[in-house]
Amino acid sequence: MDIAPSPIPSRTQYVLEAVKHAILTGRLRPGQALVEAELAAQFGVSKTPVREALKTLAGRGLVVMSEYKGATVRTVDTAMAHSVYDVRLLLEPEALRRTVTAGAALETAGAALERSDAAADPAGRSLANRDFHRALYLPCGNPLLTRMLDELRDQAALVSAIGRQAVPSWEREAREHREILARALDGDADGAASALHDHIASFVQRAFPDGERHPTAPVADRE
Amino acid sequence: MDIAPSPIPSRTQYVLEAVKHAILTGRLRPGQALVEAELAAQFGVSKTPVREALKTLAGRGLVVMSEYKGATVRTVDTAMAHSVYDVRLLLEPEALRRTVTAGAALETAGAALERSDAAADPAGRSLANRDFHRALYLPCGNPLLTRMLDELRDQAALVSAIGRQAVPSWEREAREHREILARALDGDADGAASALHDHIASFVQRAFPDGERHPTAPVADRE
DNA sequence: TCACATATCTTGTCTCGTATATGACGCATG
DNA sequence: CATGCGTCATATACGAGACAAGATATGTGA
Helix, strand or coil: CCCCCCCCCCHHHHHHHHHHHHHHCCCCCCCCEECHHHHHHHHCCCHHHHHHHHHHHHHCCCEEEECCCEEEECCCCHHHHHHHHHHHHHHHHHHHHHHHHCCCCCHHHHHHHHHHHHCCCHHHHHHHHHHHHHHHHHHHCCHHHHHHHHHHHHHHHHHHHHHHHHCCCHHHHHHHHHHHHHHHHCCCHHHHHHHHHHHHHHHHHHHCCCCCCCCCCCCCCCC | CCCCCCCCCCHHHHHHHHHHHHHHCCCCCCCCEECHHHHHHHHCCCHHHHHHHHHHHHHCCCEEEECCCEEEECCCCHHHHHHHHHHHHHHHHHHHHHHHHCCCCCHHHHHHHHHHHHCCCHHHHHHHHHHHHHHHHHHHCCHHHHHHHHHHHHHHHHHHHHHHHHCCCHHHHHHHHHHHHHHHHCCCHHHHHHHHHHHHHHHHHHHCCCCCCCCCCCCCCCC
């Protein structure tokens, strides 16, 4: 995403962030082939860091790698979108509940919300919204849960890049975000979790209505 | 785990499975350094596939990689164990509920249960138990949920390798497994999910009682 | 005993060779 | 003449080994 702060990022990290950013912002479209040699030349590095970066992204489900066929940006369909938001619904409200119960600080979320309001372009809003959601589940107390929600959030962003055209109602998003944060700041754990649940569920229902399922997006088999 | 069926597995896959197996069976102890050159020599391959395998395992949380310092088998402590089973409690009962609701076939689970009973050594039982749990959540209908539960199950196995000495009550495990399967076969989705929840919760409580938390196991930061 | 220089070990990166899949072309055949 | 099949060329990823960069451990001097 942004350049790493102080330490010199390894080339692998650099390529990883660059490709990830390109995918999540939609510059690299789903299905597009990611040729190692091309990316290597583009970033001015050798193929090795490119390979490792692609492998890592494949592990996070953003790209798919076929043996001897190379990597492509993961294609998204309605079924895959439902899968992502489905699991997210199981985890993110519960994480928020714990954040609130633990009485964690939420200034970061408030700041992200203001940045979202101040943002001019959709890309900036989207970025701020990502930060907002993360600020809600980051202090939940379970680092593994945090990591999984990070992965889910990235996949959701990939999905969003497709479904966004149908969902321009960012004002509704902002309103719901404020509602969630208000309840969280009130210490109403169940209310905040419930509001977050509805927020996510209503989004997926608007952006990916049922009934138009595509064949199925293959998820990397692991066994 | 086992050798891939028909196609010749790539060297990376081979190393990946071998190292994973060694970690999950406890042959490679947590904290142990995984030197690329050593593994490469041991498996008769170059460093390249070893590096990629380690990177993949790091992505799944089984090994930790530090820049220029190398990879080590992930260390486990009580806090980390609670993290794993905590998330598992959020996902696995729900997955089973869906499996039952969808009316999926469960012969695989029954077969795994029989294999567990027939197994002579603890390693065989552990393997069969892994298969049993997977058979319950595999047909849940959400491939992403399946993938995450696979990852959680592997981490749980890593944890188990430590806590196992304190938990020799495999008969209780078998009894609870039969109970879960019976309810699932009856079509009692809520009952099966509830039984699975209790099964997991009681296990973690016996193997990792509260109160003796260690500092915190670092989870690979991703941002 | 501590600070600093150096030796050694390990990882990160590069370059080149090999294995595999895909697509095009030509030939045989209905 | 159209069509299906086999062969080959090319593109691409996979893997090996060499080199460079960084980190840790050791030894030496004050």
